[in-house]
Each structure stands twice: as structure tokens, then as C-alpha cells.
Amino acid sequence: MRAWTLDNFGLENLNLREVDVPSPAPHEVLVKVSAVSLNYRDKALVDGIYAPEKMPKGLIPGADSAGTVAAVGRDVTKVAVGDRVTSHFYSTWQDGPWLPEYADFQLGGPLDGGLAEYQLLSEDSVVPTPPDMTDVEAATLPIAGLTPWFAMREYRNLKAGDSVLIQGTGGVSIFAIQLASAMGARIIVTSSSDEKLLRARELGATDTINYRTSPDWAGAVLELTDGAGVDVVLDVVGGDGLRNSVRAAKGNGLVAVIGFLDGQTTTLDLMDVIWHQTQIQGIAVGHRRSFNDLVRFLDKHAIHPVIDSVFPFEEAPRAYEKLAQGAFGKIVIEVA
Ligand SMILES: NC(=O)c1ccc[n+]([C@@H]2O[C@H](COP(=O)([O-])OP(=O)(O)OC[C@H]3O[C@@H](n4cnc5c(N)ncnc54)[C@H](OP(=O)(O)O)[C@@H]3O)[C@@H](O)[C@H]2O)c1
Incomplete structure (x- = not known):
């Protein structure tokens, strides 16, 4: 599959490569990625100012993604092949108070993110995509949607x-x-x-x-x-x-x-x-239970994310540059 890898800090070190399609272990799902949205943290990470000591070389960046389940590993019960899913950023934080160990399980660094044709995710680190949203829209939810929701609703x-x-x-x-x-x-x-x-x-x-x-x-x-x-x-x-x-x-x-x-x-x-x-x-984004609540709220109120611009997969670096210039709403990279 094609994947963008961050081989060193700096946008010039974000490279499009051919890598093996990963296979799902028990409780994991393989998602065919449709869209990835960018956040300020994704740019700060590329620039080497977001927990640089924790980022592995060759990381696939992109914290927030949406797509369709293409394969499931053993013992997966929560989703099935063909389901439309959106990634959950703090992949191990399901509910309850924040624990420091959640920090090492952020998607898009230190864990691989969505800027690739396929992404491996735990069945516990996805939520169902709101039925009335496109994948381009849904990819904007995991950080930018959940963070203000978590602050205003949970606290x-x-x-x-x-x-x-x-x-x-x-x-x-x-x-x-x-x-x-x-x-x-x-x-x-x-x-x-x-x-x-x-x-x-x-x-x-x-x-x-x-x-x-x-x-x-x-x-x-x-x-x-x-x-x-x-x-x-x-x-x-x-x-x-x-x-x-x-x-x-x-x-x-x-x-x-x-x-x-x-x-x-x-x-x-x-x-x-x-x-x-x-x-x-x-505030550190939020947990998956709150993300599920958000999805229901968006559905009920027919809220659609405001998209500033959409870039093709091959032009991912241009999307990062656009983010740096300031956007009204979200910047999305369309993968498929
Ligand atoms: N703690 C968390 O869980 C969490 C989650 C998400 C984001 N964040 C953080 O929240 C910040 C915003 O993230 P984002 O993804 O929304 O960024 P963004 O899409 O890049 O938005 C930045 C916007 O902030 C406004 N801004 C910049 N300087 C400002 C100032 N001095 N006063 C008022 N507004 C100012 C500008 O709006 P105008 O163009 O309208 O002036 C700018 O367009 C970042 O620091 C990010 O890391 C934290």
C-alpha cells in the first residue's frame, strides 16, 4: 500500500512510500482509509515540537481518519467487514478518569495514524461513522469535534x-x-x-x-x-x-x-x-464513551462539519502548508 512516512522531523521529510499492508491481530481491524483530517498537533508533530522524544522514525502520521472495515482479526465482535468507522484518537481511553498510560496510545504519533491506504486499529479505537456524514466529514471528528464537546458536556x-x-x-x-x-x-x-x-x-x-x-x-x-x-x-x-x-x-x-x-x-x-x-x-481530547455521545448528538441535530479545503492523498504536504496559513474549519486529505 502507499503510505506517507515521517522519516525525520520537518515537512520535507514526509515521504510517500510503498509499505506492506498490515494484517490484523486478535481484536484488531484493518480499515481501508478514505479520509484524514489535520489538526494543529499533526503539524506541530511534523515540526518536532509535539513530544518529539516519543515519535518513532518512519511514523505514519495523521491522527484522525475515517474509512471502511476491510478485514477483521480473531475475536473481533464489535465491528464487521463493510462497517464505516471513524478512528478514536486516545485509542485505549474508553471511559472514566484520565490515566497517564493513555498518552502512549495516541493515533498519528506515537502510534501509526491514517495517512495510508490501510490502517490497523483496535476494535476499541473506532466509533461508528454518523450515517448521514461522508467519510471526509467524519474524519474531522476525532480531535476537533470531541475536544470542545468533552469540555462543554463532560465538565x-x-x-x-x-x-x-x-x-x-x-x-x-x-x-x-x-x-x-x-x-x-x-x-x-x-x-x-x-x-x-x-x-x-x-x-x-x-x-x-x-x-x-x-x-x-x-x-x-x-x-x-x-x-x-x-x-x-x-x-x-x-x-x-x-x-x-x-x-x-x-x-x-x-x-x-x-x-x-x-x-x-x-x-x-x-x-x-x-x-x-x-x-x-x-482538556486532553476525550474518551470513547463521550465520542459515541457526540456522534449521537451530531446525528440528532443534523450538524455537518465545516470543511475549509480537501487535498488529494498525493498532495498531503500541501495540506500541512495550508493548515499553517490558517483555515476556517477543517482541512482534509482524501485518501481513496
Ligand atoms: N488539548 C486538546 O485536547 C486539544 C485538542 C485539539 C486542539 N488542541 C490545541 O488547540 C489549538 C487549536 O487547534 P486547532 O486544530 O483548532 O487549530 P487551527 O485549526 O490551526 O486553528 C487556529 C486558529 O486559532 C486562532 N488563533 C490563533 N492565534 C490566536 C490568538 N492569539 N487569539 C485568538 N485566536 C487565535 C486563529 O483564528 P482566526 O484566524 O479566526 O484569528 C486560527 O485560525 C492548538 O494549540 C491545538 O494543539 C488541543
């Missing part, structure tokens, strides 16, 4: 009338807008672009802030909420901006620490955290 159970602040218009954030809108929340979105903010409104954003022209976006959030702040902040930017996320949250509000676009370390004003009694919650 706060966001409901109608609650408010949420969403930063930017990348993959995670666009899903967050769609999900929060279906939950009936008030949605404040920040972006560097007025044009993207207009599109965010079409997806359900109720208030928008351009963080370039209004650098004190936390102040703007407080103004919009009569000084109260929001129930939930989805912080995908990280860095020192985290202190402003705390400012923008209500008393007892939840600040979900998701991303690190602006840096992996921060300085906080602890008095803000203490006085606001802020709940600062790290």
Missing part, C-alpha cells in the same frame, strides 16, 4: 441560556460554535478577521470580537456580559493570554485549557483565580 454540561467564549475560527473553535449553538448557549467568538466573524455568526455565534482591533478582548467580553463574564471559556490559544481567559470567566466559571498556539507556559494572576473561584480544567 460543565452547558445548557440553554449559558454563555461560552470561543477563541478563533480554527478546527476546534468552529466545532465549538456549532455544538454550543445546538445546546442553546450564548456564544461569543474572537477572531483576527471580521470576515471570519461574519461567517461565525452564520454558524450560531451571537457576539463577536476582533482580537486584533480589540486587543483587550477580555474587557470586551465583560462589557458584553454586563461585567459578569461567561460560564465557559474554551482557551485554544494558551500562553499569557490565559490570564485574560480567567478575567473573562464568571465567578465559578470554567476555563478549559485546550491549546497552546501562543505558548506552552503562562503567568496567571492568582488573585483573579482565587476571587473568581475559577475552575481551570486541562
Whole structure:
């Protein structure tokens, strides 16, 4: 089969090769991959800034994939040949609290990902593809869909009338807008672009802030909420901006620490955290039970992912370059 392999860090070391089609061991399934979506982590991994010490040479990258089961190993009971499936990123995290050992079983590094014609997956690391979604759409769900869902549903159970602040218009954030809108929340979105903010409104954003022209976006959030702040902040930017996320949250509000676009370390004003009694919650995507819940929710609300662009398999490096330039929604590589 053809597979992209990361033979060293740097996009120039992502090579298209012929490798053997793997065969499924007990409890494993062989998936004919149709589509792979890219996340910021996939690019950070190629650049060598995402846990580089854990990445094997010759890794097949691509955390998120969707396709059809082509063969099953012995004792597989949960899926059958012909089923449409979507990969589950933390492949061994099924439910319950996070355990450190899950970290070594991330698809697309350290475990092989989906950027190949076939992918081996455990029967426990797939979920059924939502029936009304194409594989291109479904491939966007495992990280970008599950992460904001996990934060808003598992840690706060966001409901109608609650408010949420969403930063930017990348993959995670666009899903967050769609999900929060279906939950009936008030949605404040920040972006560097007025044009993207207009599109965010079409997806359900109720208030928008351009963080370039209004650098004190936390102040703007407080103004919009009569000084109260929001129930939930989805912080995908990280860095020192985290202190402003705390400012923008209500008393007892939840600040979900998701991303690190602006840096992996921060300085906080602890008095803000203490006085606001802020709940600062790290998020690492989510478990498979929650992913199944998400699939049902998407189906019920007929939500379809927002796809920025689709690249052919042979042009995978161009998809990574496009991600670096910024996208509205998701970038997908079509494999088959
Ligand atoms: N912890 C987890 O489980 C988890 C899961 C998924 C992603 N993440 C992390 O979350 C972050 C976003 O991931 P992604 O895949 O959604 O990335 P992405 O698709 O590349 O989106 C990035 C977007 O963030 C916005 N942005 C950048 N700098 C900003 C700033 N200073 N203030 C506000 N918005 C800013 C930009 O939106 P505009 O163009 O609109 O300005 C940009 O388009 C990454 O750090 C990623 O690693 C973490």
C-alpha cells in the first residue's frame, strides 16, 4: 500500500512510500482509509515540537481518519467487514478518569495514524461513522469535534441560556460554535478577521470580537456580559493570554485549557483565580464513551462539519502548508 512516512522531523521529510499492508491481530481491524483530517498537533508533530522524544522514525502520521472495515482479526465482535468507522484518537481511553498510560496510545504519533491506504486499529479505537456524514466529514471528528464537546458536556454540561467564549475560527473553535449553538448557549467568538466573524455568526455565534482591533478582548467580553463574564471559556490559544481567559470567566466559571498556539507556559494572576473561584480544567481530547455521545448528538441535530479545503492523498504536504496559513474549519486529505 502507499503510505506517507515521517522519516525525520520537518515537512520535507514526509515521504510517500510503498509499505506492506498490515494484517490484523486478535481484536484488531484493518480499515481501508478514505479520509484524514489535520489538526494543529499533526503539524506541530511534523515540526518536532509535539513530544518529539516519543515519535518513532518512519511514523505514519495523521491522527484522525475515517474509512471502511476491510478485514477483521480473531475475536473481533464489535465491528464487521463493510462497517464505516471513524478512528478514536486516545485509542485505549474508553471511559472514566484520565490515566497517564493513555498518552502512549495516541493515533498519528506515537502510534501509526491514517495517512495510508490501510490502517490497523483496535476494535476499541473506532466509533461508528454518523450515517448521514461522508467519510471526509467524519474524519474531522476525532480531535476537533470531541475536544470542545468533552469540555462543554463532560465538565460543565452547558445548557440553554449559558454563555461560552470561543477563541478563533480554527478546527476546534468552529466545532465549538456549532455544538454550543445546538445546546442553546450564548456564544461569543474572537477572531483576527471580521470576515471570519461574519461567517461565525452564520454558524450560531451571537457576539463577536476582533482580537486584533480589540486587543483587550477580555474587557470586551465583560462589557458584553454586563461585567459578569461567561460560564465557559474554551482557551485554544494558551500562553499569557490565559490570564485574560480567567478575567473573562464568571465567578465559578470554567476555563478549559485546550491549546497552546501562543505558548506552552503562562503567568496567571492568582488573585483573579482565587476571587473568581475559577475552575481551570486541562482538556486532553476525550474518551470513547463521550465520542459515541457526540456522534449521537451530531446525528440528532443534523450538524455537518465545516470543511475549509480537501487535498488529494498525493498532495498531503500541501495540506500541512495550508493548515499553517490558517483555515476556517477543517482541512482534509482524501485518501481513496
Ligand atoms: N488539548 C486538546 O485536547 C486539544 C485538542 C485539539 C486542539 N488542541 C490545541 O488547540 C489549538 C487549536 O487547534 P486547532 O486544530 O483548532 O487549530 P487551527 O485549526 O490551526 O486553528 C487556529 C486558529 O486559532 C486562532 N488563533 C490563533 N492565534 C490566536 C490568538 N492569539 N487569539 C485568538 N485566536 C487565535 C486563529 O483564528 P482566526 O484566524 O479566526 O484569528 C486560527 O485560525 C492548538 O494549540 C491545538 O494543539 C488541543
